[in-house]
Amino acid sequence: MQLKNVVPWGRNLQEYKEMGLFSDADRDKKILGCGDGPASVNKELTEIGVNITSIDPIYQFTKEQIEQRVQESAQVVSVQLRKNRDDFVWKNISDVETLIQLRLEAMDNFLQDYKNGKKQERYQYQELPKLNFKDKEFDLTWSSHFLFLYSEHFDEEFHKKAIVEMLRVSKEVRIFPLLDLKNKKSKHLTSVLKYLEENDYTYEIVKSEYEFQKGAFEMLKIVKDSLT
Numbered sequence: 001m002q003l004k005n006v007v008p009w010g011r012n013l014q015e016y017k018e019m020g021l022f023s024d025a026d027r028d029k030k031i032l033g034c035g036d037g038p039a040s041v042n043k044e045l046t047e048i049g050v051n052i053t054s055i056d057p058i059y060q061f062t063k064e065q066i067e068q069r070v071q072e073s074a075q076v077v078s079v080q081l082r083k084n085r086d087d088f089v090w091k092n093i094s095d096v097e098t099l100i101q102l103r104l105e106a107m108d109n110f111l112q113d114y115k116n117g118k119k120q121e122r123y124q125y126q127e128l129p130k131l132n133f134k135d136k137e138f139d140l141t142w143s144s145h146f147l148f149l150y151s152e153h154f155d156e157e158f159h160k161k162a163i164v165e166m167l168r169v170s171k172e173v174r175i176f177p178l179l180d181l182k183n184k185k186s187k188h189l190t191s192v193l194k195y196l197e198e199n200d201y202t203y204e205i206v207k208s209e210y211e212f213q214k215g216a217f218e219m220l221k222i223v224k225d226s227l228t
């Protein structure tokens with residue numbers, strides 16, 4: 001991965017809650033966030049005593065490198081958002097300026113926590129589809145705005161392997177959203193769901209409160225049947 005090709009963009013805990021990835025009922029769970037990137041969710045949950053580890057390929061870079069890239073990207077993203085504003089639902093977040101402010105705040109929180117969090121191994125440089133954790137080491141593993149969203153970049157096989165690996169290390173997996181970057185249902189979704197059914201996984205599609213990308217208001221929850 002080259003940092004110059006990455007547009008760091010991170011959400012906060014409130015948004016993870018609205019997506020349905022985390023609720024107060026999950027406070028005592030051991031959590032793994034896959035692709036949390038520069039989101040502030042790890043910092044915010046750690047502060048309230050939740051046990052969370054995040055993995056992401058951008059964690060191979062230093063705080064200074066990520067910080068510089070955040071600053072370079074903010075301007076580009078802001079132009080793109082203005083151009084494509086009709087692709088988004090301006091309900092909870094009223095306009096582009098407020099959104100940029102919210103994202104920069106979340107990423108700033110992440111950056112402040114990054115060095116310390118790396119020392120504590122809360123931020124680990126790992127990437128799907130292979131995780132360096134023991135079987136069922138976690139209670140809950142999630143992906144926010146990575147799996148399914150990048151369906152043009154990662155193929156069906158990648159998605160199946162990544163989800164099976166997440167369910168190897170965890171009792172439950174939650175994924176949001178189920179749309180791709182063009183706001184279309186991911187072209188891998190139907191075959192991934194069929195694969196899950198055939199391999200004794202149980203899933204549920206849950207409606208979430210969060211809808212920023214138009215039509216992206218569903219979260220996929222998966223467990224491995226305990227009988228198999």
Ligand SMILES: C[S@@+](CC[C@H](N)C(=O)[O-])C[C@H]1O[C@@H](n2cnc3c(N)ncnc32)[C@H](O)[C@@H]1O
Nearest residue numbers: 009010011035036037039058127128144145146
């Ligand atoms: C759009 S960002 C989402 C960040 C955060 N989850 C959020 O919702 O605010 C997508 C993240 O996926 C990460 N990513 C890319 N390839 C990955 C892989 N193979 N395994 C895990 N994460 C990956 C990127 O580095 C980036 O941080």
